[in-house]
Amino acid sequence: QLTDKLEATFKKLRGVGKLTEDNIKDGIRELKLSLLEADVNFKVVKELVEKVKERALGTEVAKSINPGQMFIKIFHEELVAMLGEGDHSLNLNVRPPAIILMAGLQGSGKTTTAGKLAFLLKNKMKKRVLLVPADVYRPAAIDQLKTLAAKIDVDVYPSEVGMDPVDIAVKSVEYGKNNVADVIIIDTAGRLQVDEEMMDEIENIKKAVEPSEILFVADAMTGQEAVNVAAEFHKRLSITGVVLTKMDGDARGGAALSINAATGAPLKFVGMGEKIDQFEVFHPERIAGRIVG
Amino acid sequence: LFRNNVVDDDLIEELEEILYTADMGVATVSWLMDLVNKNRSQFKSGDDVKLFLKEKIREVLVQTYKPFPELTEKPTVFLMVGVNGAGKTTTIGKLAHKFIAQGKVPVLAAGDTFRAAAVEQLKVWGERNNCTVISDKDGADPASVAFNAVNSAVSKGADVLLVDTAGRLQNRVNLMEELIKINRVIGKAKEGAPHETIIVIDANNGQNALTQAKQFSEAVKVTGIIVTKLDGSAKGGVLIGIAKELGLPVYLVGVGEKIEDLRPFDPNEFVDALFE
Numbered sequence: 001q002l003t004d005k006l007e008a009t010f011k012k013l014r015g016v017g018k019l020t021e022d023n024i025k026d027g028i029r030e031l032k033l034s035l036l037e038a039d040v041n042f043k044v045v046k047e048l049v050e051k052v053k054e055r056a057l058g059t060e061v062a063k064s065i066n067p068g069q070m071f072i073k074i075f076h077e078e079l080v081a082m083l084g085e086g087d088h089s090l091n092l093n094v095r096p097p098a099i100i101l102m103a104g105l106q107g108s109g110k111t112t113t114a115g116k117l118a119f120l121l122k123n124k125m126k127k128r129v130l131l132v133p134a135d136v137y138r139p140a141a142i143d144q145l146k147t148l149a150a151k152i153d154v155d156v157y158p159s160e161v162g163m164d165p166v167d168i169a170v171k172s173v174e175y176g177k178n179n180v181a182d183v184i185i186i187d188t189a190g191r192l193q194v195d196e197e198m199m200d201e202i203e204n205i206k207k208a209v210e211p212s213e214i215l216f217v218a219d220a221m222t223g224q225e226a227v228n229v230a231a232e233f234h235k236r237l238s239i240t241g242v243v244l245t246k247m248d249g250d251a252r253g254g255a256a257l258s259i260n261a262a263t264g265a266p267l268k269f270v271g272m273g274e275k276i277d278q279f280e281v282f283h284p285e286r287i288a289g290r291i292v293g
Numbered sequence: 294l295f296r297n298n299v300v301d302d303d304l305i306e307e308l309e310e311i312l313y314t315a316d317m318g319v320a321t322v323s324w325l326m327d328l329v330n331k332n333r334s335q336f337k338s339g340d341d342v343k344l345f346l347k348e349k350i351r352e353v354l355v356q357t358y359k360p361f362p363e364l365t366e367k368p369t370v371f372l373m374v375g376v377n378g379a380g381k382t383t384t385i386g387k388l389a390h391k392f393i394a395q396g397k398v399p400v401l402a403a404g405d406t407f408r409a410a411a412v413e414q415l416k417v418w419g420e421r422n423n424c425t426v427i428s429d430k431d432g433a434d435p436a437s438v439a440f441n442a443v444n445s446a447v448s449k450g451a452d453v454l455l456v457d458t459a460g461r462l463q464n465r466v467n468l469m470e471e472l473i474k475i476n477r478v479i480g481k482a483k484e485g486a487p488h489e490t491i492i493v494i495d496a497n498n499g500q501n502a503l504t505q506a507k508q509f510s511e512a513v514k515v516t517g518i519i520v521t522k523l524d525g526s527a528k529g530g531v532l533i534g535i536a537k538e539l540g541l542p543v544y545l546v547g548v549g550e551k552i553e554d555l556r557p558f559d560p561n562e563f564v565d566a567l568f569e
């Protein structure tokens with residue numbers, strides 16, 4: 001538990017007067033190790049710890065305050081500031097149909113999240129939703145989204161294997177307009193950020209339909225590469241929001257910080273299970289608390 | 294703080310960046326940097342230190358190395374387990390292809406009766422391989438699918454049975470209980486089965502992969518690992534910690550989404566890639 005470790009480390013700072021480079025050295029090290037154990041990217045850890053150090057140095061330690069708790073408080077504030085920045089609501093403020101594009105690595109949870117988002121929009125916001133299967137590669141990917149759509153009684157574009165994903169996207173917007181859809185959610189195939197062809201494909205989908213929301217879907221257990229993956233997706237697509245999935249697991253979720261540092265995109269939703277209603281709006285304090293451990 | 298002319302702060306920083314960004318984790322990096330410190334007088338250059346580190350990592354992987362198992366039973370039963378989205382179903386498709394290329398007859402069991410279109414997905418892999426897929430309707434008890442599949446494979450005279458399971462997170466107690474039941478029921482259908490229980494691990498995972506390996510091993514007798522998505526930019530350094538703590542061999546690596554994208558695990562290639 002980082003809080004306990006820091007409290008123990010800082011016990012000797014009681015009544016020390018001021019936090020100095022020397023007397024917080026051990027606390028800084030504990031913080032660094034804890035963030036690395038939480039899978040926060042190495043460079044992101046360095047930058048964050050540097051920020052915390054700057055704020056902490058020279059801080060007066062009132063006799064009554066536990067310096068460890070104050071140090072933790074500064075750190076927690078920095079985390080919440082990082083994660084809390086930006087508009088966390090979904091951008092549907094466009095002339096309908098608003099288009100949401102799902103993007104991310106293989107297996108991150110895009111298709112399941114598309115279903116969850118449709119369910120949320122239909123039930124909570126009374127929106128008419130069209131789900132669009134644009135993954136023509138993965139076996140039964142189209143079936144998967146069609147099954148989810150049927151389950152929640154939401155319209156689904158009749159994609160077939162062999163169609164071109166950019167073409168599907170364009171035609172689905174026409175279809176959506178004809179069927180008075182408020183929101184169109186386009187599910188795409190998982191892809192590696194280093195796969196030029198596939199990154200071109202998703203960039204072409206974006207250019208063709210101009211989504212108002214481009215959601216980067218990331219697995220909460222993602223490790224160090226979260227920075228590079230997110231940065232490339234962001235460079236190609238200018239992502240507008242992040243969804244962190246599988247948060248019902250026990251991963252600390254440091255990837256959330258890495259992705260935030262790499263893209264500045266607000267974390268909008270959190271996947272909390274396999275079921276269609278296990279989907280939550282993001283709470284910065286909860287994520288921060290979990291990363292801290 | 295250790296120091297000599299070669300092992301200075303800059304080198305330590307450089308090495309830590311390489312090791313951490315490869316997803317090796319705090320315990321593995323600490324272990325390696327301690328070794329560097331103990332041996333600091335022997336290093337003449339930064340490259341010396343890197344070679345030393347490569348050797349230490351290689352030793353761990355060579356020690357736990359085991360080639361992909363031979364088929365010793367008829368059918369040899371493989372239970373495929375792992376967290377959601379790791380690549381289990383796709384890997385089964387690739388394994389079937391591998392066995393067929395060796396002249397063996399595989400049967401696949403659609404043990405994920407929960408997720409949307411999971412059975413359909415495995416059936417496509419069955420068609421691609423032209424091999425039998427044993428399945429039941431959605432929502433059926435996965436243990437009964439596994440049980441039926443073992444009996445089917447036996448009566449067909451199949452060489453190998455690959456049992457697919459639903460993805461599950463290791464901290465979800467009821468799902469781990471379900472897995473324990475599937476494992477037990479397979480044993481009821483054929484004594485000694487499953488002969489291999491393979492955990493499929495996504496190379497993009499950070500330290501949670503170690504927790505996965507530990508907790509899945511506590512629930513069932515995990516015999517080996519297949520790591521997927523090594524065609525991406527992730528290095529899979531967490532495998533070192535898994536090797537050290539659990540002694541589990543990495544049998545194969547997934548390097549893509551096509552049927553032939555499965556290769557034997559090579560400790561030397563893996564170590565070289567960590568430092569690229």
Ligand SMILES: Nc1nc2c(ncn2[C@@H]2O[C@H](COP(=O)(O)OP(=O)(O)OP(=O)(O)O)[C@@H](O)[C@H]2O)c(=O)[nH]1
Nearest residue numbers: 106107108109110111112190246271272273377378
């Ligand atoms: N426990 C849990 N599982 C999830 C969550 N979100 C998705 N999953 C599961 O993760 C697995 C992968 O989900 P998919 O929706 O198929 O992922 P994907 O990104 O569409 O995969 P590709 O299309 O192959 O790239 C499935 O087993 C889902 O049920 C979540 O929040 N919690």
Ligand SMILES: Nc1nc2c(ncn2[C@@H]2O[C@H](COP(=O)(O)OP(=O)(O)OP(=O)(O)O)[C@@H](O)[C@H]2O)c(=O)[nH]1
Nearest residue numbers: 106107377378379380381382383460522547548549
């Ligand atoms: N690039 C790459 N993608 C892979 C590899 N192995 C699997 N995938 C992809 O990862 C995604 C998830 O694969 P699945 O086989 O559905 O994973 P799973 O473990 O069966 O998922 P669940 O059953 O939902 O838990 C698919 O898009 C696969 O094509 C690999 O080695 N490389």
Ligand SMILES: [Mg+2]
Nearest residue numbers: 110111135141
């Ligand atoms: Mg999908």
Ligand SMILES: [Mg+2]
Nearest residue numbers: 381382405411
């Ligand atoms: Mg599967």
